[in-house]
Structures are given as C-alpha cells and as structure tokens.
Amino acid sequence: MNARPVREANRLKQYDYLQAGYYFVTICIQGRACFLGDIVNDNMILNNAGKMIENSWRQLPDHYDGVEIDSCQIMPNHLHGIIILADVGTGHRACPPSPCPPRACPGQPQGVVSTASLSDVIGRFKSFTTNRYIDGVKHHQWPPFDKKLWQRSFYDHVIRNNEDLNRVREYIRNNPLKWALDKDNPDNWAEG
Numbered sequence: 136m137n138a139r140p141v142r143e144a145n146r147l148k149q150y151d152y153l154q155a156g157y158y159f160v161t162i163c164i165q166g167r168a169c170f171l172g173d174i175v176n177d178n179m180i181l182n183n184a185g186k187m188i189e190n191s192w193r194q195l196p197d198h199y200d201g202v203e204i205d206s207c208q209i210m211p212n213h214l215h216g217i218i219i220l221a222d223v224g225t226g227h228r229a230c231p232p233s234p235c236p237p238r239a240c241p242g243q244p245q246g247v248v249s250t251a252s253l254s255d256v257i258g259r260f261k262s263f264t265t266n267r268y269i270d271g272v273k274h275h276q277w278p279p280f281d282k283k284l285w286q287r288s289f290y291d292h293v294i295r296n297n298e299d300l301n302r303v304r305e306y307i308r309n310n311p312l313k314w315a316l317d318k319d320n321p322d323n324w325a326e327g
Contacts, residue, residue: 155222157205157294158253159303161215162261163286167319169211170268170278174314184268184277185209191264192216198259199251206307212319215307217294218256253291261285 164170171185181189189209195218196202205217251259265284271277294300314320 155201155220157300158218158220159215159292159294159307160218160253160257161213161290162257163213163289163319165280165283165286167212167321168278168280169321170280170284171209171211171214173211174311177312177314179209179211179311181209183275184271187267187271188214188264191260191267195256195260199256202251202256206304208307208310210310210314210317210319212321215310217300217303217307218253220253220256257289 170182171188172179172181174180179185189207192204192207192209192214195204201221203219203221205219207214207216261284268277268280268284272279292303294303310317315322317323
C-alpha cells in the first residue's frame with residue numbers, strides 16, 4: 136500500500152484562524168509555473184490570467200462580510216497579499232479593535248469573525264480562480280495546467296503590530312524588484 140507522505144501543517148498550532156486580525160499570505164501556482172505575467176524592468180506586467188487573479192483578489196470582500204484586503208502583489212507564479220479578518224459582530228464590517236484608527240495598525244488579533252476562517256477564504260479564492268482560469272484555457276488560449284492550478288495549502292504570517300504590518304507591506308511592494316534573486320524564479324532553479 137502506498138501511503139501519502141505526511142505533510143507538516145503550515146498553520147500555527149493552537150491559533151484560531153477565525154480570529155479578527157491581519158494576515159500576510161503567499162499562494163503559489165502548482166509547480167511554480169509562470170502563468171500570471173512577467174517581470175520587465177523590475178515591474179510586474181500582468182497578462183490576462185494575472186489580471187483575472189488580481190480582480191478576483193480584490194473581489195474577496197464582496198464574497199465575505201468581515202473580509203478586507205490590504206497590500207497585494209501578483210508575481211509571475213505566486214501572489215503575496217494581506218487579508219484582514221474583521222470582527223463583524225452584528226454584521227457590520229469593522230476592523231479589529233485597537234487603540235489606532237481602523238487600518239492604521241492591526242493591533243493584536245482579537246474577536247471572532249462569524250463568516251469564515253482564513254483557510255476558508257483562501258480555499259474559496261483558489262476554487263474561484265481555478266474555475267476562471269479553466270475558462271481562459273478553453274476560450275482564450277491560456278496555458279493549461281496539470282491537475283491543479285494552485286499548490287496545496289499556502290504560507291501565512293499573523294501580523295501582530297504596526298511595525299510588522301509596515302515591514303510586510305514594504306516586502307510586498309518591493310517583491311518585483313527582487314525577482315532576479317527569488318527562489319520561485321525559474322531562472323534560479325538548479326539544472327539537474
């Protein structure tokens with residue numbers, strides 16, 4: 136019998152991902168295929184598939200009460216973004232309670248989001264964009280993918296304070312400038 140390898144969980148143990156807070160996520164295309172555009176002169180130039188991914192990311196708040204988005208950068212084969220899960224309480228969107236004005240600082244995650252966990256939101260994003268990408272393959276000659284568009288799971292980092300938020304925003308903003316050194320850049324993969 137062939138047993139599947141045991142994958143180590145990417146999430147923090149004992150952390151409730153239903154908590155209101157700011158989350159930095161990285162989602163990668165399966166096999167790191169560069170389906171979303173190209174870096175040209177240190178700028179990301181989105182192709183039609185990349186534009187679809189970007190638009191789908193921006194639409195996340197339309198699908199979930201209590202979900203907001205912050206910085207985002209689509210790269211040729213992955214995306215970096217900040218998702219805010221807000222304490223929706225009575226159904227009105229609100230940023231997590233903190234001494235700062237909303238969006239000025241994330242504060243310590245607190246409260247409970249009544250609509251979805253971080254994994255639920257990312258799962259829906261992957262499903263929705265996969266279906267749209269399949270349509271692009273069928274009708275617009277986008278490159279086909281093998282079995283899955285996105286890699287299983289995703290990377291996340293719980294943003295704990297304003298300093299961390301600013302550091303993550305800068306990392307996201309400057310990501311295209313560092314593409315030449317990026318481990319996800321196919322030009323950096325060792326020939327073997």
